[in-house]
Amino acid sequence: MPKIAIIFPGQGSQYVGMGKQLYRQFSIVQNTFKEANDILGYDLKKLCFEGPFNELSKIENIQPAILTASVAAFKVFMNEIGLKPDLMTGHSFGELSALVCAEAISLETALQITKIKAKAINETISHRPTAMAAVENVDLKLVEEICKSISQKKRTVVIAAVNSSRQTVISGDKALVRKAGALLANKGGKTEELFIGAAFHSPILNDAAKKVKTKIKKFRYSPLKYLVYSGITLRPYENTRDIIDNISWQLCKPILWRSLVNILYKKGIRATIEIGPRTMLIDFIKKINKQKKFFSFNKINDLEFLKKEFCLNKEYKFDFIINCLRAAACTKNNNLNENDHKMGVVEPYNEINKLLLALEEKNLEPSNDNLSAALKMFNTVLAAKKTPAKETNDRYKELFYSRNGSYFPYLEKIIK
Secondary structure (H helix, E strand, O other): OOEEEEEEOOOOOOOOOOOHHHHHHOHHHHHHHHHHHHHHOOOHHHHHHHOOHHHHOOHHHHHHHHHHHHHHHHHHHHHHOOOOOOEEEEOOOHHHHHHHHOOOOOHHHHHHHHHHHHHHHHHHHOOOOEEEEEEEOOOHHHHHHHHHHHOOOOOOEEEEEEEEOOEEEEEEEHHHHHHHHHHHHHOOOEEEEOOOOOOOOOHHHHHHHHHHHHHHOOOOOOOOOOOEEOOOOOOEOOOHHHHHHHHHHOOOOOEOHHHHHHHHHHOOEEEEEEEOOOOOOHHHHHHHOOOOEEEEEOOHHHHHHHHHHHOOOHHHHHHHHHHHHHHHHHOOOOOOOHHHHHHHHHHHHHHHHHHHHHHHHHOOOOOHHHHHHHHHHHHHHHHHOOOOHHHHHHHHHHOOEOOOOOEOOOHHHHHO
């Protein structure tokens, strides 16, 4: 079965109008923005929808805006598609969105963290002009050499992110970022200064990272519902300590995106869905490995395309329920206990058979809950019949084929 990753973009994905289309269509998006407005104490929705861009891109606004838009879009995705990811991650600040969607951090806590980070960053760079710039078409080693050659004891420029073999991001004191850009341009490179208000992922924010770490220890964190990988450690988050450390040190550590994408591919990821204000990361991934399936979700048209790719049609849903009933009926009974047979076989089977007849009579499309109930019945019946593990596994695989022989590999991720 293809493994699926959901990824979230970070700073740079903001634009005036972000989230507006989904807001008009879905109440869950409206509720998410209302919650964010109440927590932050200002109208984030208006800022996202109307701008101005310069105000939206300020440190204190950009992170809560991207976070809220990403979380809202993810909620729509799960409600409409319901596809459970094998893995999540985010680029830079996008990791916080991943942690919220993995239910390790509440939206309220995450928004409070953005306020703490913004305050710490502004205090650190208030009298120090800084900048970040994307660099393309130059070898990573050359970028590193130039950054080291012009950095000084009290002023610096460093590699902040390695996005692909042909794009890196540099960060540091504004004068040195621009000097590095000019030197790289002379070597055939292309540089573009980014609309980001601080030298993220550079040593300049070491003190800010320490402040953030001290203050976010007070929050409550939960076990992760989905596996989330860090772009600075290249390891999965495992506990509260990882959350606190990675959120803090991400401010001054480089993002190893190219390495992370290669790790995900080695872990079996073959389909990636980017969820956020706009698509930014898919192009990087295409340049890194041979993964074939890429999707994005940030507007209504994307949703219809995703439904065609991942959602079952009505006929197949009925086929799945029928397959569960057929497997339950045809599997040999190895348990002669009459009570077990009645409670574990007859009653669950009759319940799903009754459900199937009602759906057919009313011409209703089976819901994901109906499919989950059918699968639960299948598991209950085979357990009651004391079916051997190998036979159970073989029967299970057969459930995912329609009557015309087509196979739907994503069903298990939707109904479980």
